[in-house]
Every structure is written in C-alpha cells, then in structure tokens.
Amino acid sequence: MKNKRSFIKDLSKKQVMEIKGCTDCRECLKHCPVQMVTGNADISTPEKIKIYKEFIDSTDSLKARIFGKKDIDEKLLKDFAEAVFECTTCGACGEICPVGLDTQRLWPALRREMVKRGIGPFGAQREMQKAISDTGNPYNEPAEERFKTWFPDEIKIAEQSEIAYYAGCTGAYEAHPMVRSDVLVLDAIGEPFTMLSADKEVCCGFPLFITGQHEMLEELTNKLVSAYAEKGVRELVCSCPCCVNIMSRDWPIFYGSELPFRIVHISQYVKKALEEGRLKLSKGLKEKIIYHDPCYLSRGVGVIEEPREVLRHIDGAELIEFDAHGRNSRCCGAGGAARKIFHENAIAMGRLTIDEAVEKGADRLVLSCPACYAKVNEAMKGHKKQITIVDIMELISECI
Amino acid sequence: MADGSTCYSKAMEILVTGITYGILAVAYWRGISAIVLVCGHSEPHYRPLAKSRVKKAKILLNAILDIILFRRLLRVNRALWIGEWVFHVSFALVLLGHLRYIMQPVPGIVMELNCIGKHAGYVLPLSLLYILIVRLVISEKGEYFSVRNLVLVSVIFILGATGVIMRYFVRPDVIDIKHYVLGVLAFDPNPLPLDPVFLLHYILFLVLLLFLPSHILAAPIVMIEARERDDTFVPLGHEE
Missing domain, CATH: 1.20.1050.140 (Glutathione S-transferase Yfyf (Class Pi); Chain A, domain 2)
Structure with missing residues (x-):
C-alpha cells in the first residue's frame, strides 16, 4: 500500500518532540495495565513509539525529503494501529515516564492519525459514530429509553436552573444504580437542578474523541452547550470522568470559546454540600x-x-x-x-x-x-x- | 584553493551556525508548542505560560534540575537513576575531554577538561556495567531491557573500554590521530592512523553516530514541557 502522507502534519510539535524524546528506558512497562495482563512488550509504549518514529523517518525525515518518501509496510501500519487501539489510554505510562511524555493526550492523537488513514477504529468502535448520529448515544439504544429505566419517579427536575446534571450515556444505559444515586443525592442537597430531555442529552463526544473520530465533535458540543445555556446553567454537574474530561479540556476548543458554565464532577459538588451542611449523612x-x-x-x-x-x-x-x-x-x-x-x-x-x-x-x-x-x-x-x-x-x- | 586552516575555520563557522540555528529552531518550537494544539487544537486546560516572572523562573529552574539531575527517573527507579546519571555525566565529561583532538590551539580549559575526562573514562564503563546489572539482574524482568538498548550500551561500553586501553596500555600516536581528525574537520583528510585499537574505537564512534538516539536532543525539551505542565496544572474546579 502506498501510504506516504505525512505522519507529523496533524500532530503538535510538542507531540513530535515527545515521540522523539522517548528514551526506550521501559520503566513504563512495569506500570502499564495492558502489559500486566498480556505481557506483550510488542504493544508497549516504547515499541509503539519506535514504530511511529520509523513512520516519521519514512515520510518526514530529511532523508525522506531529499531522497523521496518510502512506502510504509501495510502490515506494520496495521499492527501499530491495533496496538494503539489496544491501549486503554489511561496515561499511567506518561505519569511515571522519566522524560515526561503526556501519553494520555498522545495516544488519542495517534489513534486519530490512524483513523485518517482508514486503519481503525476497530470492531464495535466503528459503529459508534453512526449510533451517535442516529440515537444520540454510542450504544445505539433508543434515545427515549435514556432515563426511563432508572430515573426515580419522585424526583422533580427544574425547567430552568443554574445547576444542571448530565447523566452521560454509559451511566444512563450501563450503570443505572450509579446515575440513579447521583440524582437521589442531588435531590437530597435540596438545590433545584435541571436536566436536558432524553432526546436532547446526547453523547458528550468522548467515545468519538478517544477513538480518533473527530468529525461530529463540534456539532455535539455546540448542541449540548447551547441547550444548557438556554436553561441558564452556570454549573454542569457530571459523574462520568470521561465526560468531565472532554467537557473541561476539549469542549472550549470545539465550542470556540470559554463555556458559559463551569464543569464540576459530582464528588466536588457533593463535597461542597457536605461542608456547607446542605447535605447531611x-x-x-x-x-x-x-x-x-x-x-x-x-x-x-x-x-x-x-x-x-x-x-x-x-x-x-x-x-x-x-x-x-x-x-x-x-x-x-x-x-x-x-x-x-x-x-x-x-x-x-x-x-x-x-x-x-x-x-x-x-x-x-x-x-x-x-x-x-x-x-x-x-x-x-x-x-x-x-x-x-x-x-x-x-x-x-x-x-x- | 583554501588552505587547511581556512577550511577548518569555515567548517567551525558552519558548525556554530548550525548549532545556533538548532537552538533558535527549538526556541521557536517551544513558542509554538506553548500555544499549539493537542490533536490540532489548542488546549485551554494546559497552561504553558505562567503569568508571573517568579513562577516562570521557578519552572525554568525546576526544569533545568530535572534535566541535569534526571529527577523524574529518580522518582521511579532509584537504583537505575544512579547508574544512568553517573553514565551520562561521565560520558559528557569524556566527550568534553575529546575536544582537545578537534581544537588547535587547545585552550587551557580544554586541557583541564581533558584531565577530568581521563578520570571519567574509568567511571564510564563501570557505570554501564552497573546499568546492565540493574537492568538484567536486579531490577524487575530482563525482557524490559530492549535489544536496541543492549546493543547501544555494548557499543558505548566497548568505546569506553578501548579509550581506557589506549590511554594506559596501547598508546597510539596522538599526533597522528589529531592530524587525521583536524583533516576530517577541514574537509582535507590526512592518513588514517592504523593502530587496531584506535580503529575499533573510531569505527564504534561512527556506529554510535549512526544510531545516536533521538532522545538526546528531544528529551530535554520534553522535560521542560513536562515540568511546565506539572507546575501549571490546575485541578478541575481549582481555577482562579
């Protein structure tokens, strides 16, 4: 396969430096959860980085620019893509990295690079974009079922409020006791809170971001931010760390400016309520x-x-x-x-x-x-x- | 036709210009990376530029200490840290000691560095042996030491060992070597000394140049970035 497209064009200079900066010391292998369960060093951080360096050398090095770009071996490219998608992107390798690679942000960028080349995402990940487009969630579950099975009947939601709760797709479809308890605790705090309707509370974009499928991210962000802004929200409470992460770090980018509200993890909101005596155990x-x-x-x-x-x-x-x-x-x-x-x-x-x-x-x-x-x-x-x-x-x- | 010394000074000018360009390019990249986006977007949560000068100075100082003392490695593996730190310092001193072979006349400070480098030359192979022992025997599993690293460490070990041998046991003609090296630098090669130990030393040096790890230049920059990221990181909800 002829695949001579630049491997650094869509990475930041910082990320290119990070790829070049790996010393192959392999300290990260001892902390990688994937290594702990597979023991397969071929898919480890330094191996992936070594392969990516080869890709860069083939297409973007001085040698490649003078003597021409080399074709990338199709199998190597596929193996790399599989390895980068097998990673849980937890960032443990970056946390202990003696150089300080920011891998929790690097892996999604490399996944995106693979997706742009048509390699990845894999398996069920491929269906997520269409599922979100059709139903608003990556599980392809009906939007109207989003709150139905777990939302406590006795809880009343305010139409407008400065506080909003975002349940998130995984909570709403796969972790009912968790989101149910979130709502019960918020209700016990006593401050009125609002929520979007089941058809309006769509995916935050994290599953697409993390699998390198960025096409819908701006649309999803704008939809959610506008809907919360219309409700006069000043603080958006969420219990899903992935949602919290993309909302606080990436939504401002996709939205194009600072968000009109703060993002808060539910533990932060509850901690404050406990300290102020609004919630008593x-x-x-x-x-x-x-x-x-x-x-x-x-x-x-x-x-x-x-x-x-x-x-x-x-x-x-x-x-x-x-x-x-x-x-x-x-x-x-x-x-x-x-x-x-x-x-x-x-x-x-x-x-x-x-x-x-x-x-x-x-x-x-x-x-x-x-x-x-x-x-x-x-x-x-x-x-x-x-x-x-x-x-x-x-x-x-x-x-x- | 330019004579040898003119060629030498021209070559040095190119070298110095190249290094200056490299530093400026890196500085430019650092400027970009401060605002450049992750995944092609800027990252508001990542605050690369501290506002106050004191904070900036503190970050820079910390970053320099990270680079010089390998503090990040110290945090994760103390046994390996001491070996790696001693190795890198001794290697740098040995390299500085070699400046006498590419300079004419040799400044006094280079002669002093050469004297320090002589002692560092002993330490270099010992530190590599220590790293090998820590990697392969003491510290965790041997398979965590890559073949690539093993080859690199072996090459540097033999380089260091041949250096010690040449200094104390088999003494090749230093004048011939210097004559040859200055000729190479001036693009006017002189005959290559044929002492076998020197030849091995020299060939291994060329091999090392071929496989010089890219991290030597990139890792310090990444360390600065990482320190900046750590020191300016604000947990969610703790923004000013």
Whole structure:
C-alpha cells in the first residue's frame, strides 16, 4: 500500500518532540495495565513509539525529503494501529515516564492519525459514530429509553436552573444504580437542578474523541452547550470522568470559546454540600472501603482529594487505598474504548482491581466512573474473588 | 584553493551556525508548542505560560534540575537513576575531554577538561556495567531491557573500554590521530592512523553516530514541557 502522507502534519510539535524524546528506558512497562495482563512488550509504549518514529523517518525525515518518501509496510501500519487501539489510554505510562511524555493526550492523537488513514477504529468502535448520529448515544439504544429505566419517579427536575446534571450515556444505559444515586443525592442537597430531555442529552463526544473520530465533535458540543445555556446553567454537574474530561479540556476548543458554565464532577459538588451542611449523612457504616481513582478523573483533571473527602464524611467507614492510587492509579480495564474490542484484557484488568481490593480486606470497592462500574462488575462474574462494588454516590445515598 | 586552516575555520563557522540555528529552531518550537494544539487544537486546560516572572523562573529552574539531575527517573527507579546519571555525566565529561583532538590551539580549559575526562573514562564503563546489572539482574524482568538498548550500551561500553586501553596500555600516536581528525574537520583528510585499537574505537564512534538516539536532543525539551505542565496544572474546579 502506498501510504506516504505525512505522519507529523496533524500532530503538535510538542507531540513530535515527545515521540522523539522517548528514551526506550521501559520503566513504563512495569506500570502499564495492558502489559500486566498480556505481557506483550510488542504493544508497549516504547515499541509503539519506535514504530511511529520509523513512520516519521519514512515520510518526514530529511532523508525522506531529499531522497523521496518510502512506502510504509501495510502490515506494520496495521499492527501499530491495533496496538494503539489496544491501549486503554489511561496515561499511567506518561505519569511515571522519566522524560515526561503526556501519553494520555498522545495516544488519542495517534489513534486519530490512524483513523485518517482508514486503519481503525476497530470492531464495535466503528459503529459508534453512526449510533451517535442516529440515537444520540454510542450504544445505539433508543434515545427515549435514556432515563426511563432508572430515573426515580419522585424526583422533580427544574425547567430552568443554574445547576444542571448530565447523566452521560454509559451511566444512563450501563450503570443505572450509579446515575440513579447521583440524582437521589442531588435531590437530597435540596438545590433545584435541571436536566436536558432524553432526546436532547446526547453523547458528550468522548467515545468519538478517544477513538480518533473527530468529525461530529463540534456539532455535539455546540448542541449540548447551547441547550444548557438556554436553561441558564452556570454549573454542569457530571459523574462520568470521561465526560468531565472532554467537557473541561476539549469542549472550549470545539465550542470556540470559554463555556458559559463551569464543569464540576459530582464528588466536588457533593463535597461542597457536605461542608456547607446542605447535605447531611444520617447513617454511618462500619466498613472498610477502598476507593479506585478513574484515570481520566485523577490523571486527567486532577480530581483526587474530593471523592476521598466525601467518603471520609461517612461515619465509621475506614477508607483504605490501592497500592497505585491518585495520579498513579491503575486502569480498571474500561479505558479508551479498548474494552469494546479487547474484552479479555479489560476483564483481566478489572480482576486485578478486584483481587487487590479483596487482598487488602476491603468490604466494598468504591468506584466513581460508569465505565469502571460496568466493566468491573462484569469482571466479577465467574471470578473466584468476590467483593461488593458500589458507586461513590450509591454509598452516599445509602447514608442519607 | 583554501588552505587547511581556512577550511577548518569555515567548517567551525558552519558548525556554530548550525548549532545556533538548532537552538533558535527549538526556541521557536517551544513558542509554538506553548500555544499549539493537542490533536490540532489548542488546549485551554494546559497552561504553558505562567503569568508571573517568579513562577516562570521557578519552572525554568525546576526544569533545568530535572534535566541535569534526571529527577523524574529518580522518582521511579532509584537504583537505575544512579547508574544512568553517573553514565551520562561521565560520558559528557569524556566527550568534553575529546575536544582537545578537534581544537588547535587547545585552550587551557580544554586541557583541564581533558584531565577530568581521563578520570571519567574509568567511571564510564563501570557505570554501564552497573546499568546492565540493574537492568538484567536486579531490577524487575530482563525482557524490559530492549535489544536496541543492549546493543547501544555494548557499543558505548566497548568505546569506553578501548579509550581506557589506549590511554594506559596501547598508546597510539596522538599526533597522528589529531592530524587525521583536524583533516576530517577541514574537509582535507590526512592518513588514517592504523593502530587496531584506535580503529575499533573510531569505527564504534561512527556506529554510535549512526544510531545516536533521538532522545538526546528531544528529551530535554520534553522535560521542560513536562515540568511546565506539572507546575501549571490546575485541578478541575481549582481555577482562579
């Protein structure tokens, strides 16, 4: 296949530098969750970067410019694309990188490069764009079902409010207890909050962004931002770390200016309500709980302390930590939409999380991401070690 | 026809111009990367430019310390850090010591550097041995050490070892070597000294140049970016 299109044209100079700057020290392999479950160094960060350097050398190096660009081996290109899509884009490699590569942002950029070449996305990821276009969500579920099965009948939503809640597609279709609890807790705080109707609350764009399919991102962003702005929203509360990540980091880009409202993770909103006494927890728990940091919440936007502070408000609960926590947390396997194609990897990673939680003697494993919630629950099925999985707001709603 | 010394000074001018251009190009890239977009878009959450001068100076100082002391590696692998740091410092000193072979007349400071480089020459192969031991035996799994790295480390190890051999055991004619090197730099080659140890040393140096890792130039820039990213990172909801 003749594939001589530049490999650096659509990357930032910073990212090109990052690719050139990898020292191949391989420290990242010890922290990569995909390596932990596959042991396949051929798909590791330094190997992917080495291959990408070869692509750059073939098309963009001084030699290529003087003597002509070389054809890229089709198989190598396909292998690279598969490796970059097998990654969970959790960014653990970048966090411990002795050089400081920002891999949580680099991998999506390289995925996009592959998509532009017609290699990737793979499997179910390919269907997401059409599904979002048809139904507003990547799961191809009917839009009218978005809130139907889980939204508590007794909760009243304000038509207009400065506070809005965005449930997100994964929560709404795959992690019902989580989003149900979000709404219950928001209601208990007592401040009126609004939501978009089921047909208007469309995908935030993250699944498309992370799989390199950027065509619809501006449209989705504009649709959502305008709808919330019309409702007079000043603070958009969301429990999905992936949504929070793209909303705070990328929506302003796709929207073309600063957003007319702030993005807040639900743990931040609840923490403030607890501190100000607007939310009171009447029940305690005599339990050991372990909190798992979602990669896109901790490494992505730095929300690390707030969920812990919320959990510390539960009387009697003993909060324990994973060995890798905070910015160094280990992906549960649900990241980067890789779970849609590399299912076995995701299950194995989820089981690593379960195993450690059980070994540390936790009574409950607390999550705060719908993708983690769905995948770790799936990983539990048929696994020899068992633990109760609970979403952070599910736990809080129990204590109200 | 220009004589040797004119050619030499012209070559040096080109070298200095090239390095200056490289530094300016990097500075330009840094300027761009401060505003350039990730995935082709700007990234508001990433705040590359600190507002106050004190903050900027602090970031720069931290970045310089990151580069000089390999602080990021220190954070993740202390055993490897000491080996890598000693290796890179000794390698730099040995290289500086070699300046005497490409300069005529040799400035006093270069002679002093040569003296330091002589001692660093001992340390260089030892540090590489230490890195190999840490990589292959002590630290985690051997397969985490790539073949590429193994070859590179071996080449530098033999380079260092032949350097020590030439200094203390087999002494080739330094005048001939310098004559040859200055000729190459002036595009007016003189006869290549045929001492076998020197030839091995020289061939390995050329091999090293061929496979010189790109990270030598790029990694320090990435480290500056990373320090800037770390020091200006504002967690969600904590914006001013």
